[in-house]
Each structure stands twice: as C-alpha cells, then as structure tokens.
Amino acid sequence: MRVREPAAGSAKDETLRRARFSLLACFLIQGASFALLVTRIPAIQRRYDMGDGTLTAVLSVVPIVAGVGSVIAGALARRFGSRTVLRVSQPIVCATLIGVGAGDGLWQLAVVLFVFGLSLGAVDATMNMQGVAIQARAGRSIMLGFHASYSLGGLAGAGAAGLCAWGGVPLVAMYAGAAALTVPALLVVGPGYLRADDAPAVADPERPRRTLPWRPLIPLCLVMTFAYIGDSTVANWSAVYLEKVLDSSEAFAVVPYIAYMVTTLVGRSVGDLAVRRWGMVEVVRGGAVVAAAGFAVVLAAPHAAVGLLGFVILGVGLCVLVPQTFAAGGRQSPEDADEAVARLNIFNYVGFLIGTPLVGGIADLASFRLAMLVPLFLVLAVLPLARAFAPHGEPAHDR
Structure with a gap:
C-alpha cells in the first residue's frame, strides 16, 4: 500500500474513521489472542507432556515461522493489498488456537503452531501496514494508539486466561470460546480496513517491481531488534530476577511484568500527543533514555520494591519505540511502505529470539545484574540511531 497525503472530504473522512476503528479492533484482538497462548504455556506443556528443552524447541518455531510469514505477507500485500491479506490471516490466528487445546500429540502441536506462526507474522505485518497508511492519510500521529489497543488486548487476554486457569476451564474450551467471539468480530470489522486502491501492484500486476534498498532501513531494523530484546528481557526474566536477585516472594515476583504492561498501555495511550508536540525523533530519544534509566534502576535495586519501580519506568520508555519504528519505515519509503513494514516486522522476532537466551x-x-547491562546498553544505542526517524530534509524534528 502506497502512503498517500491526508484525505479530504466528508466521505473520505468517514472512510478514514471507519478504517481507524476497524484497525483498533484488529490490534485489540491480536493482543488478546497472543496473550491467550503465552499465558497458558504451563498448561500446554502439561497437556503434551513436554520437558523444558522440548518446550523451548517447540515454542521457538513460532517466531521463526512468523518471520517467514511476514516476508510472505509483504509479497502478497504488494499483489492483493494488506487489507485482503489481513482479513484472511487474522481469523486463522484465532481459529488455530483451538488446535493447541484439542491436540494430544506433539506432532499435532507442531503443525498447529506452524500455521499459527505463519498467520501471526502475516497479521503483525499487515496490521502495521494498515496503521502506517491510516496515519499517513490522517496527517498526524496515531500509530501509538493502535499499539495501545494491542496492549489493552494483551491485558484482557492475560486476565481471561488467568480466570480460566483458576476455574479449571479446559484449554480447548477456552480457545473455542475465544474464537467464537473473535472470528465473528473480525468478519464484521474486516470490510472497514483501508483499501489499497492506489497500490501499483493491485492495479497492474505486470508493472516492473522496484527494489527497496535495505541500507536506509538498517538503523530502524536495529532499533526494532533492540526494543524487542528489552521487551523479551522483561517478559521472560523479570519474575526470575525479583526472586533470585532481590529475594521477593513468588507472588510478588509476577507483579513487575503486570506493572510493565500497564505502563506500556498508558504510555502508548498518550504517546501520540507527545509525538505531535515534540516530534518523532525527540520522543524516540526520550523513550530510549527513560528505558535505560529503568534498566539502571532494576540493575541497582537493593530490594524488590525498587526493582518494581524500575520495571514501571521501563514500560514508559520502551512503549514508544516499536510503533514509531513502523511509522518511520513507512514514511521513509512511501512508494514501498508495505514492503518496508514487512521487513521491519522480521526484526521483531529477531529481537525476541536473541533477547531471552542472551540475557x-x-x-x-556471571550474574543477573551484569546481564541487565546488555539491554541497558542496547536501548542507549538507540540514541544515535534516532536520526533515522527524522523526515527527509529535516535533521531531527517532526511534528
């Protein structure tokens, strides 16, 4: 989908409002669906009788295959438009979760997760393609709002999964119930996604393909990777860090990640206002500094309460980096915005795969405190890379 100038006229304004509402619902459902999977991993491990090593290998399939799905989505979006690819792939994400709860053999789980991963990558890529296009046509920053909806969905999905676990609801019943709600909802909102009515490949499939150079995207790819290394550090190691290093109770150890998710939601909910006021470059730099400060507080924390504060600060800082990276990629290559977003989305999974084993x-x-230096230095490395977020012809400011 080629990025266009802001639309004018009441009919076009209504189309844009509908597209924005539809995409907010899309992000919400995607966040909830992913949370329903990852928060029930212990139950999935028990169902399929997997050891820790087997579980790690099986779960690694998802981000690897999702990267492939992102590449495929980029090619399909060029030909059919991101709207069509998104409308097809997201119901598959929701429906395949039923297979996770219904299978009883490891090969069945592997097949389901393979399909889930491909679809997940396609949805992650195309929903951000849509977000970039809608923001470009709106003429103001709204990308963080879409990602806030994803964060809200993640919290809702995690809460629903927790209630189902507490109530002893079988996995297959939980996933079937979720699909019964989400798939029809997607069928309702799907027609509202922005049409790729001006994408060259849709109008003329024989048009010679222009090669999108990698070099201008490399700084953004690095920011995406560093941001997800930081995020995966919080997701996978915050509870362990509080228990083993800061001597917290097991119950208190889960609080930091919940607090991180809440502050991520809050930060994204107001982040677009900051971008409109100070510009994309300054917001990215500020986010990197705040995230580094959060890791520093975690690293130096003398006890669990201070560690919790560090993870709260982290949510405020890290939350802006990923949405702004997608937005910058689309604006940097307006003729090939969809392909730029698909490429950037791959490094979402690269950061996830690297972060957990690295830390x-x-x-x-050595020690967990020393390990926390790695994401701290990586988010600081975003500072010199932030100039890549400036519009062409402007050194470091965007309103």
Missing part, C-alpha cells in the same frame, strides 16, 4: 546465558555465566 539468560550471561546470567548463568
């Missing part, structure tokens, strides 16, 4: 390996070899 865990250093913790095993």
Whole structure:
C-alpha cells in the first residue's frame, strides 16, 4: 500500500474513521489472542507432556515461522493489498488456537503452531501496514494508539486466561470460546480496513517491481531488534530476577511484568500527543533514555520494591519505540511502505529470539545484574540511531 497525503472530504473522512476503528479492533484482538497462548504455556506443556528443552524447541518455531510469514505477507500485500491479506490471516490466528487445546500429540502441536506462526507474522505485518497508511492519510500521529489497543488486548487476554486457569476451564474450551467471539468480530470489522486502491501492484500486476534498498532501513531494523530484546528481557526474566536477585516472594515476583504492561498501555495511550508536540525523533530519544534509566534502576535495586519501580519506568520508555519504528519505515519509503513494514516486522522476532537466551546465558555465566547491562546498553544505542526517524530534509524534528 502506497502512503498517500491526508484525505479530504466528508466521505473520505468517514472512510478514514471507519478504517481507524476497524484497525483498533484488529490490534485489540491480536493482543488478546497472543496473550491467550503465552499465558497458558504451563498448561500446554502439561497437556503434551513436554520437558523444558522440548518446550523451548517447540515454542521457538513460532517466531521463526512468523518471520517467514511476514516476508510472505509483504509479497502478497504488494499483489492483493494488506487489507485482503489481513482479513484472511487474522481469523486463522484465532481459529488455530483451538488446535493447541484439542491436540494430544506433539506432532499435532507442531503443525498447529506452524500455521499459527505463519498467520501471526502475516497479521503483525499487515496490521502495521494498515496503521502506517491510516496515519499517513490522517496527517498526524496515531500509530501509538493502535499499539495501545494491542496492549489493552494483551491485558484482557492475560486476565481471561488467568480466570480460566483458576476455574479449571479446559484449554480447548477456552480457545473455542475465544474464537467464537473473535472470528465473528473480525468478519464484521474486516470490510472497514483501508483499501489499497492506489497500490501499483493491485492495479497492474505486470508493472516492473522496484527494489527497496535495505541500507536506509538498517538503523530502524536495529532499533526494532533492540526494543524487542528489552521487551523479551522483561517478559521472560523479570519474575526470575525479583526472586533470585532481590529475594521477593513468588507472588510478588509476577507483579513487575503486570506493572510493565500497564505502563506500556498508558504510555502508548498518550504517546501520540507527545509525538505531535515534540516530534518523532525527540520522543524516540526520550523513550530510549527513560528505558535505560529503568534498566539502571532494576540493575541497582537493593530490594524488590525498587526493582518494581524500575520495571514501571521501563514500560514508559520502551512503549514508544516499536510503533514509531513502523511509522518511520513507512514514511521513509512511501512508494514501498508495505514492503518496508514487512521487513521491519522480521526484526521483531529477531529481537525476541536473541533477547531471552542472551540475557539468560550471561546470567548463568556471571550474574543477573551484569546481564541487565546488555539491554541497558542496547536501548542507549538507540540514541544515535534516532536520526533515522527524522523526515527527509529535516535533521531531527517532526511534528
């Protein structure tokens, strides 16, 4: 989908409002669906009788295959438009979760997760393609709002999964119930997604393909990777860090990640206002500094309460980096915005795959406090990369 100038006229304004509402629902459902999977991993492990090593190998399939799905989505979006790819792939994400709860053999789980991963990558890519296009046509920053909806969905999905676990609801019943709600909802909102009515490949499939250069995207790819290394560190190691390093109780150890998710939601909910006021470059730099401060507080924390404060600060800082990276990629290559977004989305999964073993390996070899230096330095490395977020012809400011 080619990025266009803001639309004018009441009919076009209504189309844009409908597209924005539809995409908010899309992000919400995607966040909830992913949370329903990851928060029930212990139950999935028990159902399929997997050891820790087997579980790690099976779960690694998802981000790897999702990266492939993102590449495929980029090619399909060029030909059919991101709207069509998104409308097809997201119901598959929701429906395949039923297979996770219904299977009883490891090969069945592997097949389901393979399909889930491909669809997940396609949805992650195309919903951000839509977000970039809607923001470009709106003429103001709204990308963080879409990601706030994803965060809200994640909290809702995690809460629903927790209630189902507490109530002893079988996995297959939980996932079937979720699909019964989400799939019809997607069928309702799907027609509202923005049409790729001006994408060259849709109008003329024989049009010679222009090659999108990698070089201008490399700084943004690095920011995406560093942001997800930081995020995966919080998701996978915050509870362990509080228990093993700061001597917290098991019950208190789960609080930091919940607090991180809440502050991420809050930060994204108001982040667009900050971008409109100070510009994309300054918001990215500010987010990097705040995130580094959060890791520093975690690293130096003398007890669990201070560690919790560090993770709260982290949510405020990290929350702006990923949405702004997608937005910058689309604006940097307006003729190939969909392909730029698809490429950037791959590094979402690269950061996830690198972050957990990197921090865990250093913790095993040295200490968890030393391991926290890695994401701290990586988010600081975003500072010199932030100039890549400036519009063409402007050194470091965007309103």
